Amino acid sequence: MSSYSPSETAEKSGFSIDTLRYYEKIGLLDGIARNASGRRVFSDDDLSWLGMLRCLRETGMPIAEMLRYSELARGGEETFAERLEILQDHDRRVEEQIGLLRSQQKKIQWKISFYSGGTGSA
Amino acid sequence: MSSYSPSETAEKSGFSIDTLRYYEKIGLLDGIARNASGRRVFSDDDLSWLGMLRCLRETGMPIAEMLRYSELARGGEETFAERLEILQDHDRRVEEQIGLLRSQQKKIQWKISFYSGGTGSA
DNA sequence: GGTTGACCTGGAGCGGACTCCAGGTGGAAT
DNA sequence: ATTCCACCTGGAGTCCGCTCCAGGTCAACC
Numbered sequence: 001m002s003s004y005s006p007s008e009t010a011e012k013s014g015f016s017i018d019t020l021r022y023y024e025k026i027g028l029l030d031g032i033a034r035n036a037s038g039r040r041v042f043s044d045d046d047l048s049w050l051g052m053l054r055c056l057r058e059t060g061m062p063i064a065e066m067l068r069y070s071e072l073a074r075g076g077e078e079t080f081a082e083r084l085e086i087l088q089d090h091d092r093r094v095e096e097q098i099g100l101l102r103s104q105q106k107k108i109q110w111k112i113s114f115y116s117g118g119t120g121s122a
Numbered sequence: 123m124s125s126y127s128p129s130e131t132a133e134k135s136g137f138s139i140d141t142l143r144y145y146e147k148i149g150l151l152d153g154i155a156r157n158a159s160g161r162r163v164f165s166d167d168d169l170s171w172l173g174m175l176r177c178l179r180e181t182g183m184p185i186a187e188m189l190r191y192s193e194l195a196r197g198g199e200e201t202f203a204e205r206l207e208i209l210q211d212h213d214r215r216v217e218e219q220i221g222l223l224r225s226q227q228k229k230i231q232w233k234i235s236f237y238s239g240g241t242g243s244a
Numbered sequence: 245g246g247t248t249g250a251c252c253t254g255g256a257g258c259g260g261a262c263t264c265c266a267g268g269t270g271g272a273a274t
Numbered sequence: 275a276t277t278c279c280a281c282c283t284g285g286a287g288t289c290c291g292c293t294c295c296a297g298g299t300c301a302a303c304c
Contacts, residue, residue, distance in 0.1 A: 084237040104177045115206040
C-alpha cells in the first residue's frame with residue numbers, strides 16, 4: 001500500500017477532493033502522479049505533505065505563506081534556513097494566538113459564572 | 123467622561139469606524155445615541171458591549187451567532203439561560219480550538235527541531 | 245452495447261467579514 | 275466666506291478559501 005485515489009486521499013487527509021485539486025492548481029501540491037487515464041495517484045509522501053499543510057492551515061497560516069513554504073520545500077537543503085525561519089515565526093504567532101484565546105476565554109468564563117447566578121455588578 | 127466620538131470609540135474598541143457602522147447596520151449594536159447633527163455618540167456601556175463583541179470575535183464566534191446573542195441580550199433576565207448556553211457552548215469550542223492549536227504546534231516544533239539540525243528521518 | 249461511477253478540466257459562484265467609495269452635511273477655525 | 279474635517283448614507287467592491295458546475299473521459303460491470 002503506497003498509492004491512493006483522490007477519494008481515499010480526501011478521506012485520509014481531511015481535505016475535500018475539490019480542495020486537493022485546488023491545492024494542486026495553485027501550487028501547494030506539486031508533482032502529483034497520474035495513471036494511464038489521467039487520474040491523480042497520491043503517494044505516502046504526498047499524504048505526509050498534506051499532513052504538513054493541514055497542520056499549517058489549522059494553525060492559521062495563510063495560503064500565500066504556505067505557498068512560499070512549499071516552494072522552498074521543493075528546493076534542496078539550501079532552503080533549510082529559510083524554512084526554519086518561516087516555521088519559527090509561525091510558531092510564535094501560534095503561541096500568541098493561544099495566549100489571546102486563553103485570555104479571552106477567561107472573560108467568557110467570567111461572564112458564564114455571572115449568568116450561572118454568581119456574583120456580578122452588571 | 124462617558125461619551126465618545128466614533129473615532130475615539132474605534133481607537134478604544136479596536137474596531138474600525140467602518141466596522142462599527144457595519145455592526146450597527148446588521149444589529150450587533152443597537153440604540154447607539156446620536157447628537158443633534160446625526161453623529162454617533164457612544165457611551166461607556168456601548169464600549170463595554172464592544173469589549174464583549176471583541177472577545178467573542180477573537181475567539182472565532184461567527185457574526186450570525188453573535189447576532190443571536192445580541193438579540194437575547196436585548197431581552198431581559200428571561201434570556202439568561204439561553205445566553206448562558208451560548209457562552210458555554212462557545213467556551214467548549216474555544217477549549218477545543220486551543221487543544222488543536224497546541225497539538226498542531228507540537229508538530230511544527232518537531233519540524234523546527236528537525237530543521238535546526240536535530241534528528242530526523244524525513 | 246448501455247449504464248454506472250469515479251474521475252477529469254476550466255471557470256464561475258459563494259459565504260463571511262469587512263472595507264471602500266461617492267456624494268453630502270454640519271460645525272469650527274482662518 | 276470658504277476651507278477643513280470628521281462624520282453621515284447606501285451600496286459596491288475586496289479578499290480569502292474554498293465549492294460547485296457543465297461537459298467530457300474512461301474502466302467496469304450487467
